[in-house]
Amino acid sequence: MMKTVYIALGSNLNTPTMQLNAAIEALSNLPDTKIEGVSSFYQSKPLGPQDQPDYVNAVTCIKTELQPLALLEQLQHIENTQGRVRLRHWGERTLDLDILLYEDLVLNSEQLTIPHYDMQNREFVIIPLYEIAPELILPNGEKLAELVKKFTSHNMIKIK
Template sequence: MNLCYIGLGSNLSQPQAQLLQALRMLNHPDIGRLVRCSSFYTSKPMGPQDQPDYVNAVAAVETDLSPLDLLRVLQAIENDQGRVRERRWGARTLDLDILLYGQQVIELPDLTVPHYGMADREFVLYPLYEIAPALQMPDGQKLTSLLANCPANGLLTLLDSNQVHDALAVC
């Protein structure tokens, strides 16, 4: 099993419900096992500001899927939940990104791991730190170093990890 970190984001069609549904899907035997999920956070959108704020989280998932197979599954989940790709950094029902896949460095036309923008994104680093504070990047850099150089930019906790866990248990 490979331990992967998946970034989740949504700002359309009941974002909290979108993230909860995606987490349920990630915990499917054909995909993997949800090991842990961060709190849900609200963040300002990247890029165009003419859209609602986002709800973001990071999940730790163990999977036997290859990186490309995992990417295909994540894209299928996005599509099943109504994802439409109209513009870069536009509003979306669901965005699922492979942030880390074990300690692998992957550079393929369709997939870059570690995720190319994670070092600059508070809505990735703060939730990731919450569930993996001792994490070290494949290049040896500590997550705490990345976090020290990334301001919170108004990131707020919407649901703490216990509330997320409880919401998943109810469904």
């Protein structure tokens, strides 16, 4: 049975827009998976150290039959195939793919936490997620439409 999953994409190295486009293409080629929607691409300042390039972020919605850990393994494979570089914590990276939500599943394991542990505090996640799923209700019962209201500064630039 197909499950609805939201995935955050981010890059700030090696032509970030191309990295995100390649990742979306790779996601569309996963077994038993299809892309349902992709947000606009947004340029934003880094969350961590500021001595690095700006990020390009987006969120995609997929339908998949892959179980959460199998999907995580596939996402890590895509990151590695695209030459993932992680130089430091919250530092620059070629590609970052994070499972934000997997249906209404709540999972806390050594390998994976769903919902993503800090998504509700990240404008570069919430704004693009809201763009493609404005009616979404998080597993804790919080409406995305209410959560998005706390991001009034919009320190992001829509680039695509």
